[in-house]
Amino acid sequence: MSGDHRFLGLLYLSPYIIGLLVFTALPFLASFYLSFTDYNLMSTPTFVGIANYAKLLTADRTFKKSLSITLFYVFTTVPLKLAFALFIAVILNYKLKFINFFRTAFYVPSILGGSIAIAVMWRYLFADVGIVNMALQGIGFEPVNWFGDPTNALFTITLLRLWQFGSAMVIFLAALQSIDKSLYEAASIDGAGKFATFWHITMPLITPVIFFNLIMQMVQAFQEFNGPYIITQGGPLKSTYLLPLYIYEAAFKRFDMGYASAIAWVLFAIIMVLTLIAFWSSRHWVYYAGDKRS
Amino acid sequence: MKLTKIFLGVALAATSLAQTANASNLRMSWWGGDSRHKATQVALKACGDKYGHTIAAEFTGWDGHLEKVTTQIAGGTEADIMQINWPWLPLFSINGDGFADLNQYKDIIDLSQWTKDDLAAGTMNGKLNGLSVSTTGRVFMFNKTALDKAGVAIPKTWDELFAAAKTLKTKVGPEAYPMNAVKETAVLLISLYTTQNTGKDLVDQKAKKVAWSAEELAKGIDFYGKLVKEGVVQTQKSVASEGNLNLFESPKWADGRISGSYEWDSTFSKYADPLKGQKLEPVSILKNTDAKTEGVYRKPSMVFSISKRSKDPKAAAQILNCLLNEPEGINAMGTARGLPASKIAAKTLIDGGKIEPEIVAANAIIMNGTGPTVSPLNEHPEVRAVFIDTLEEYAYGQIKSQEAAEAIIDGVNAVLKKF
Structure with a gap:
């Protein structure tokens, strides 16, 4: 490639590179520096060493509670969402009438799901006189206090995330469709039942996609903000007070940017460690065709 | 005759250019409910037309407004005129340097319309950071x-x-x-x-x-x-x-x-x-x-402040005075922020029967x-x-x-x- 062409390539890439540097890399590094400072937005940051981290990890009860709620939220929503997305993908992989309509219909919530409007809609759906309670009463159940009861509030937020299973589903569907049909024919000739076929052929072949979805969904779940902010404001009794809410409140309600940055970096470290564990464990359960280890 | 026409043409062009040169594009931010949003937009249009400025309206509900203003001030992108909650003054301007000192524009803003107490409530460290809109x-x-x-x-x-x-x-x-x-x-x-x-x-x-x-x-x-x-x-x-x-x-x-x-x-x-x-x-x-x-x-309710970074603080001061002290602003704003603290505004509205008796009673x-x-x-x-x-x-x-x-x-x- 001539020098001119290299320059042209860089020129084409420059909007992305500039965007990455200015809007991602710079704030990323700045927040790391700020996490070692006392900074209230209005004055110059003052270096305080590891004081923010020390307070966070040893003396902050709200952080401990928020972290445990966040971990519970991630460890429940991610497996449930993946299982549900896979279940629907398997159904939509059958040759049904109007299949394209159903595929689109199931994907739509993922486009809308994270928006403020949907969070507001959730608030009305699950309100004490909302449609969900009306439906429950219609089939003879007692209405449920979805937002006012600390044990139910997190469940309601979890449902909002589960509802947005479409993107994971589409990826599963693509993976299911790429499986060589001759493998199913061979299994059928050998007398394998539907469950055995699914477990011994389908599952191993889509493990790379399960792994991909696992990482993506885990990272997204750790960053959940809109749902609890709009619907429950972290309450009641901080039962839906996920770490991103705590970061937001520390930064923009208390103007403690240094402390908020420290929480953000602890969250980043947790996501990083869990991702590395997932990568490490993948060698034991992810099958790559043509990989000698497999 | 031809010379006169040329002279008149040049004079007219100069006049129109002068007006354009004085016109400013300003921004004003506030929080509130529907009635306040509508009234303020009408007032901004009336005052903007009067002085030849355009004022972009930036309004939200109460929730999140402090966070928005804080982020804007920290990033230097705040509006020229801001509605600031009185208890926020120590947050943004403990030394009086967070906003423009409105004393510097007393030839534009008629400060005699406020009581000493009202002016003191908007003063931080000797600098008039905000004008009380109402108590x-x-x-x-x-x-x-x-x-x-x-x-x-x-x-x-x-x-x-x-x-x-x-x-x-x-x-x-x-x-x-x-x-x-x-x-x-x-x-x-x-x-x-x-x-x-x-x-x-x-x-x-x-x-x-x-x-x-x-x-x-x-x-x-x-x-x-x-x-x-x-x-x-x-x-x-x-x-x-x-x-x-x-x-x-x-x-x-x-x-x-x-x-x-x-x-x-x-x-x-x-x-x-x-x-x-x-x-x-x-x-x-x-x-x-x-x-x-x-x-x-x-307490003093909200105050109106001018950004210390405003490119045209004099134009902002004109609009501020119009909103709070001049008939165009007073009549349009009505009681959307309660009974006005400005004496002339309160008198205009009371004399004109424009204040609901419930607001006066409250x-x-x-x-x-x-x-x-x-x-x-x-x-x-x-x-x-x-x-x-x-x-x-x-x-x-x-x-x-x-x-x-x-x-x-x-x-x-x-x-x-x-x-």
């Missing part, structure tokens, strides 16, 4: 139509409020409440009751600590507990189950099942608007006979009420957060009133230490 306070307001229907007289004392709840339950049903108290309003009701019992504000300004003892505050929290227990106000759990709606958005408020609240007098219209065909009435501060003071929670209750001076630190975000979070634990039965009082005092004292 505001918390006032009781009752849905007279709903109470009349149930045959309940508007309460004047706490005891009458408890009695009203009993009658409403019998005549209307278990879901009828004569008062609303959740989050900030619950905090202010407890503060009101405790101030009435002690004669003191929450914050001791000089000592920079809470002025109430734990026992005194616990009594106030018990009072809130009684309000809930006797069905005067909804439980926090019940309000949360409805989706944490703002009172003015709640169907229960609109149809009169909740028939009273304790709100800023400047927001009277916001609460009256949803009550189609019903009459909302401001009412004197409830108290019992042994109260040491009425405990009125009175403001009179605030202005004539007695009580200790209210510290702006009452509304420091951390002070409020400590109070609201601890009260929620009490409301959910996690802690007793005495524990709650001790936790609130410890938490608030920790914040006050920083000042």
Whole structure:
């Protein structure tokens, strides 16, 4: 490639590179520096060493509670969402009438799901006189206090995330469709039942996609903000007070940017460690065709 | 003749250019409800047309506005003219350098329209950072139509409020409440009751600590507990189950099942608007006979400030003066921010019969009420957060009133230490 062409390539890439540097890399590094400072937005940051981290990890009860709620939220929503997305993908992989309509219909919530409007809609759906309670009463159940009861509030937020299973589903569907049909024919000739076929052929072949979805969904779940902010404001009794809410409140309600940055970096470290564990464990359960280890 | 035509042409062109050169593109930000948004936009158009400036309107609800303004100020992108809550002045401009000093534009802004007290309230470290838009306070307001229907007289004392709840339950049903108290309003009701019992504000300004003892505050929290227990106000759990709606958005408020609240007098219209065909009435501060003071929670409401980074502060000052002191602004703004603090604005509106009698009555209750001076630190975000979070634990039965009082005092004292 001539020098001119290299320059042209860089020129084409420059909007992305500039965007990455200015809007991602710079704030990323700045927040790391700020996490070692006392900074209230209005004055110059003052270096305080590891004081923010020390307070966070040893003396902050709200952080401990928020972290445990966040971990519970991630460890429940991610497996449930993946299982549900896979279940629907398997159904939509059958040759049904109007299949394209159903595929689109199931994907739509993922486009809308994270928006403020949907969070507001959730608030009305699950309100004490909302449609969900009306439906429950219609089939003879007692209405449920979805937002006012600390044990139910997190469940309601979890449902909002589960509802947005479409993107994971589409990826599963693509993976299911790429499986060589001759493998199913061979299994059928050998007398394998539907469950055995699914477990011994389908599952191993889509493990790379399960792994991909696992990482993506885990990272997204750790960053959940809109749902609890709009619907429950972290309450009641901080039962839906996920770490991103705590970061937001520390930064923009208390103007403690240094402390908020420290929480953000602890969250980043947790996501990083869990991702590395997932990568490490993948060698034991992810099958790559043509990989000698497999 | 030809020469005259050329001369006239040049003169006209010069005049039009001069006007263009003076025209500015400004921005103004504020929070509020629908009635305030509409009135302010009309006022900005009228004042903009008068001075040849264009003013972009940036408005939101109350929630999140502090965060928005903070981020803008930190990033240097704030609007030229800002509506700033009075308790925010120490947050943004403790040394008086956070906003433009409006004293520098006294040839444009007629400062004689404000009292010395009003100007002092907007002054930080000798610099006039904000002009008081109105003096505001918390006032009781009752849905007279709903109470009349149930045959309940508007309460004047706490005891009458408890009695009203009993009658409403019998005549209307278990879901009828004569008062609303959740989050900030619950905090202010407890503060009101405790101030009435002690004669003191929450914050001791000089000592920079809470002025109430734990026992005194616990009594106030018990009072809130009684309000809930006797069905005067909804439980926090019940309000949360409805989706944490703002009172003015709640169907229960609109149809009169909740028939009273304790709100800023400047927001009277916001609460009256949803009550189609019903009459909302401001009412004197409830108290019992042994109260040491009425405990009125009175303060300068919001102020209008000019950004210190405004590219054309003189144009912003023209618009500010127009909004607050000139007929175009005064008539368009009306009482969207309560009864104006500017003397000329108040006179213009009263003489023109443009102030609803309820707004005048609500403001009179605030202005004539007695009580200790209210510290702006009452509304420091951390002070409020400590109070609201601890009260929620009490409301959910996690802690007793005495524990709650001790936790609130410890938490608030920790914040006050920083000042």
